[in-house]
Amino acid sequence: MTDAVRESGVRRRSRALLTHPVTLWGAFVLVHLVLGLICLTAPSLPMGDVTLVYAYWMHRGFDDGIWVGIDTSWVYPLLAIVPMALSTLFGWTFYASTWLTLALIADAAAFAVLLHRGRPTRETAAAAWWWIVFLAAVGPVVLGRIDTFATALAIVGVLLVVGRPALGAVLLTAAAWIKVWPAALVAGAVIALRSRLTVLASAAATSAVVLAVGLILGGGASLVSFVTEQSGRGLQIESVLAVPAMWAAWAHAGTSVYYDRQILTYQLQGPGTELAASLSTPLLALAVGAVVVLGIVGARRGHPSARLLPPLLLALTVALIAFNKVGSPQFAGWLAVPVIFGLVAARLEGGPSFRVPAVLALLIAGLTQVVYPYWYGKLLSLDPVLLVALTARNVLYLALFAWALVALVDAIRTEPELT
Structure with missing residues (x-):
């Protein structure tokens, strides 16, 4: 066997290892576990917004019946309440760890879509490795803010919006109702895609549903207070x-x-x-x-x-x-x-x-x-x-x-x- 053939075989095995689902998912989960540990233990409080601000808002909601975005004005759109409220599932003691678990689940769903439902190719594996390195580079703040959920939802939305414009637009609009900025992605899809009317109609319908739920829950002008807050x-x-x-x-x-x-x-x-x-x-x-x-x-x-x-x-x-x-x-x-x-x-x-x-x-x-x-x-x-x-x-x-x-x-x- 020549050196060239041997080297080619090594490259193939290395490529197969790097694109294997076990390798990719292992690295993905490891990065989240390390960042989560930093979030929970670092003295600089990278989870400060979650444990001090988000938890306070949820205390007011569950204990006093005063819900931000419904009963009072709020800096975030209505759906931002969802991950904040879900983080109380196992009690206030575990609020931060529950938040991190939900963040991992949200990112994992986006990661699975990126890998074509867990079956990576050389093309999708490269993007997946980039995202893993990017998460590590940004650091713990990438998990310790409401932006985590909007970003995960937006990743799925942009990956689907070209082939399935209605579903992609629904997901991007839902992300914008968590944190406003994905609305720009909806606008981009309306501009660039030939299925722009489908995107626009789906976005409008999703927003209408969110506003209708907010009105049923007793909200009024507070539902859109994030625009000027x-x-x-x-x-x-x-x-x-x-x-x-x-x-x-x-x-x-x-x-x-x-x-x-x-x-x-x-x-x-x-x-x-x-x-x-x-x-x-x-x-x-x-x-x-x-x-x-x-x-x-x-x-x-x-x-x-x-x-x-x-x-x-x-x-x-x-x-x-x-x-x-x-x-x-x-x-x-x-x-x-x-x-x-x-x-x-x-x-x-x-x-x-x-x-x-x-x-x-x-x-x-x-x-x-x-x-x-x-x-x-x-x-x-x-x-x-x-x-x-x-x-x-x-x-x-x-x-x-x-x-x-x-x-x-x-x-x-x-x-x-x-x-």
Whole structure:
């Protein structure tokens, strides 16, 4: 046997091992168990939102009969109550561990769909390994926020929406009723898919059902309070727009960090911070509007969804992060949805290569974990090393947005396929 033949055999065996369901599922579960252990034991409280805020809301609901989003205004859409309430199944003592178990189940369902119901191919295995590494790179916050459930549901939705537009739209809309941002994915599907009327009708019907249930439960205007509830927020320290102000605070140039007890987050005050916060909404609208226009142009030219939809979804998702006055670390987890879709589309449907955004997203995830949760205190004290890490992370968000725009323009400029 020649060395070349022997080496070829080793490669085949290695590839078979890496694409085997047992290997993939083992790595997937291991990452969740490690992150879950960190969530439960880390002194920096990466599960603080779950154990302190979500549990408090559920206490008010079950003990006092006052339900957020129904009886009072709320920062989240109505379906966000579901995983928060389900986490009480085994009592308040096990609230955090029940939450993590539900998060594992939700991610596992998305993982199974990604692997074609547990039967991975070389194409889907590559995207699955990327997601496993991405989860580890983002760190414990990827499991310790309500975004976990919206993201898992959105992954399933985008993987199904092209072939089964009605079901995909229902899932994406349900995800948006947990955390608003997947609504951008619905918009992207309406723009790029020829079955846009099916997507639109399914999304409208799903929203109608959610609102009807909310009304039956006694809700009124509170059901849509999430639309305006966060309008009064200031400039959050981790947002892309806050980078100049954070360095100004480090230089003692009149800007400082403070804790907003109403919003429960760290924000900036000082020269230019109010202006930056007020500009964030029009900037966000402008960025999203530009992406939407490009998507419509591409759709009108008859470009196939496999080429147009991946960069469109990525651009919409990153725009919601990069031009937002809020910059929570869990936002990095949103990137899993368009990147996984892009990787699968590139392998199976001839879409544009997603290697560059896959790498950029991993770098963003790793830098996010550097900042939060382990050394967040150093960031609050304006440690220059953490400021450099935060700045680099936010510059990468802008680079990822630029890549998505260029890819979208390239998709539009390419001659559409004749059918």
